[in-house]
Every structure is written in C-alpha cells, then in structure tokens.
Amino acid sequence: MAFPRLAANGAAAISDSRARRSGVMRTVLTPSRLGRSFELTGAAFDLTHASVMRSAPLLPPIPALRAFEAVARLRGVSRAARELLITQSAVSHHVRKLEQDLGVTLFVRHARGMDLTPAGERYYDTVGRAFALIADGTAALASEANAVVRISVLPSFAAHWLAPRLGRLRKAHPTLTVELDPSLDAADLRAGRHDLAIRYGGGVWDGVDATLLMTERLTPVAKTGSTLADLPLLITRKAFDWTLWSAAAGFDFAAARKVQLTDYNVVAQAALQGEGVALGRLRMMGSALEQGVLTAPYDLVLETREAAYWIVIASGRRPSRAASTVIDWLRSEAAD
Structure with a gap:
C-alpha cells in the first residue's frame, strides 16, 4: 500500500x-x-x-449561557423554553452541557423544579451583568434621532394615566418614539427588551433600581346610589393596597366578601357598573368622582410610598439618553 x-x-x-x-x-x-x-x-x-468559528477557550457557547440565564431568572425550564422559543429538552441540554463544560453543578434538581446552587448564584450574577453590559453597549449605538424607548407598564396605568399624556410627550420631543408594553407580569429589565418599567408597590424588587414617580391616593369607591352593605369588595390578585388602607382605617378586610378580578382595569369597570366596592386609585379614577359617577363613602384617603408608582431600571445600568429624556418627562408630568 x-x-x-x-x-x-x-x-x-x-x-x-x-x-x-x-x-x-x-x-x-x-x-x-x-x-x-x-x-x-x-x-x-x-x-x-472557514465558515466554522472556533470558540474562545474560556467562553462557553452563547446559547448555553442564554439558557442558563433564563432558567435561573425564571426559575424553571418550561418558562425559559417559552421565552427562548425552543423546546424544554433543548434548554435542559444546554444547561447540562454548560455544567459539564464548567465542571460545576449550577442547579439542584427536585420534584418541584430547579434551584440554583451557591456556585450557580454567583455565576448567574456574573452572566446577568455581562448580558446587561452587552445590552447597554447595543443601546448606546442607537441614533438619538430615531430613538425608541420601550416601557413595561401595568395596563391600568397605561390606559388611565400614561396614554392620555403621550401627545404632550410627542409635542415636546418629536424625534422620540415610545413603545408601551402593557403587562401584568414584571418585566425582566436585565434582558434588555425594555428600557424601563413603571411598577406599582413599595419600590423594593430584586435586580432593579427604583425611583419614586408618585404616590397613589387610595380610598374605597362605589357607583353613586349603590347600597354598600350589599356589595362585595373588588380586589386584584395582589390586594396589598386594600390591606394598607384597611389597616389605616381599622377596617376588617379579612371578614369582608370579596370578588377577585385579574386586572385593575376590570376592577374599575366593575365598580362603574355597580358590581362592587373598589379601592379607588384616585390618580386614575379621580375624574369619575368629580363627575359624580362614583362616590367615596369614607373620609380616609391614604397616601403612602408602599402603594406608589416607581420608575424602574435594571440594577447598575445607566439609562440611555433617550430613556433619560422620557424619565425626566414622566417626573414633570407627575409633579403637575
């Protein structure tokens, strides 16, 4: 041969x-x-x-890092798969391969799901900051003349407070484009799909920096002419504001009849139809009181930072110039 x-x-x-x-x-x-x-x-x-690029010796494949970050953030393979638009088995494969390459166990598997190990927690923090840095660098390349600011916001806040004011924003800043993403779910700001969010609550959430926009003004409201004793309380899934007002008023919230609804928009509409007593968020429902459609049967109007609207950005991230412009405008509108 x-x-x-x-x-x-x-x-x-x-x-x-x-x-x-x-x-x-x-x-x-x-x-x-x-x-x-x-x-x-x-x-x-x-x-x-050649068309095949060799990986850097110490850099794991990007798909594996994305799968790991999504599973760690969303606390589950199925939710990560939905976000990444791949199968659950593909997500699991990426995570297992990453663990094999690193020689480290990142998750503890059990019947209820997956929890990060201490090493996984540290690596998640590192990977999350790396993705945030990439998102910041990408945003910095955007042209100011064609800037788009993406805002995650509660549907009720978008409908009753923010959307009616967007015309003034367009007039003041005609080169800016604002995209609203109304959602009941808290946006993952570290992923870079939103520039900022407006959240309702006490201002303390993991992984974000929150700045007070304005406090809400809370008092029960019902359709004018309704008999309060016949009406249930209308609540959302997270009724913490009802709890705050009840504690301040000495009202027995636990013993009251309740109807739980999905969103405050639905709560407000049900109150207008006479279906129950809503906890009025007067920043959004004040006009209905002024017009006499709703009545406020109690004197106490609670205003607290524990039930307030907050401007939220990813922790440690500096907003883009366009996002900063929108944030300044939001603050000026809230101050009026």
Missing part, C-alpha cells in the same frame, strides 16, 4: 478510485498548519476564512 503524498505545505492528499472518478480530492490538514493556506488540487484554501 502506498503512503499518501505529503505536499510541501503540510497537506496530505489522499485519493481513492471513487474520488478520482468524481474529480474530488479528499485532503487531511495537519494541525501544525492551522490558519495557513493549503493547496487543494491546484487551488488555494485559506483556513482563516
């Missing part, structure tokens, strides 16, 4: 009868020549232009 001919440039050309008939020459490239040109049947082939 004849040994393959070794070309002067280090490429060993191996052919068989089938290859000769097809005119294709199979070539084995020696490792010592990586990155240099090789002669293939008289043509030059430069490995530096």
Whole structure:
C-alpha cells in the first residue's frame, strides 16, 4: 500500500478510485498548519476564512449561557423554553452541557423544579451583568434621532394615566418614539427588551433600581346610589393596597366578601357598573368622582410610598439618553 503524498505545505492528499472518478480530492490538514493556506488540487484554501468559528477557550457557547440565564431568572425550564422559543429538552441540554463544560453543578434538581446552587448564584450574577453590559453597549449605538424607548407598564396605568399624556410627550420631543408594553407580569429589565418599567408597590424588587414617580391616593369607591352593605369588595390578585388602607382605617378586610378580578382595569369597570366596592386609585379614577359617577363613602384617603408608582431600571445600568429624556418627562408630568 502506498503512503499518501505529503505536499510541501503540510497537506496530505489522499485519493481513492471513487474520488478520482468524481474529480474530488479528499485532503487531511495537519494541525501544525492551522490558519495557513493549503493547496487543494491546484487551488488555494485559506483556513482563516472557514465558515466554522472556533470558540474562545474560556467562553462557553452563547446559547448555553442564554439558557442558563433564563432558567435561573425564571426559575424553571418550561418558562425559559417559552421565552427562548425552543423546546424544554433543548434548554435542559444546554444547561447540562454548560455544567459539564464548567465542571460545576449550577442547579439542584427536585420534584418541584430547579434551584440554583451557591456556585450557580454567583455565576448567574456574573452572566446577568455581562448580558446587561452587552445590552447597554447595543443601546448606546442607537441614533438619538430615531430613538425608541420601550416601557413595561401595568395596563391600568397605561390606559388611565400614561396614554392620555403621550401627545404632550410627542409635542415636546418629536424625534422620540415610545413603545408601551402593557403587562401584568414584571418585566425582566436585565434582558434588555425594555428600557424601563413603571411598577406599582413599595419600590423594593430584586435586580432593579427604583425611583419614586408618585404616590397613589387610595380610598374605597362605589357607583353613586349603590347600597354598600350589599356589595362585595373588588380586589386584584395582589390586594396589598386594600390591606394598607384597611389597616389605616381599622377596617376588617379579612371578614369582608370579596370578588377577585385579574386586572385593575376590570376592577374599575366593575365598580362603574355597580358590581362592587373598589379601592379607588384616585390618580386614575379621580375624574369619575368629580363627575359624580362614583362616590367615596369614607373620609380616609391614604397616601403612602408602599402603594406608589416607581420608575424602574435594571440594577447598575445607566439609562440611555433617550430613556433619560422620557424619565425626566414622566417626573414633570407627575409633579403637575
């Protein structure tokens, strides 16, 4: 058997009868020549232009990092799969492969799901900050003339307070485009899909920096002419503001009849229809009281930072110039 001919440039050309008939020459490239040109049947082939990119020695594959970050943030494989638009098995494969490559267990698996190990917590913090840095750098490249500011906001706040004021924003800043994403779910600001969010509550949430926009003014309201004793309380899934007002008023909230609704928009509409007593958020429902459609049967109007609207950005991230412009405008509107 004849040994393959070794070309002067280090490429060993191996052919068989089938290859000769097809005119294709199979070539084995020696490792010592990586990155240099090789002669293939008289043509030059430069490995530096190959379509397959070699990974950096200490950088795991980006899909694996994205899968790990999503599972850690969302606390579940199924939710991560929905966000990433891949199958659950693909997410699990990425995470297992990452653990194998690192030689570290990142999650503890149990019947209820997955929890981060101490090492996983540390790595999640690192990966999350890295993605945030990439998102910041990407946002910095955006042109100010065509800037788009994406805001995650509660549907009720968007409908009753923010949307009616957007015309003034367009007039003051005609080059800005604002995209509202009304959602009941807290947006993941570290992922970079939103520039900022407006959240309702006490201002303390993990992974974000919150700045007070304005406090809400809370008091029960009902349709004018209703008999309060016949009406249930209308509450949302998180009725912490009812709890705050009840504690301040000495009202027995626990003993009251209640109807739970999905969103404050639905609560407000049900109150207007006479279906129950809502805890009026007067920043949004004040006009209905002024017009006499609703009545406020109690004197106490509670105003507290524990039930307030907050401008929220990812922790440690500096907002873009366009986002800062919108934040300043929001504050000026809230101050009026």
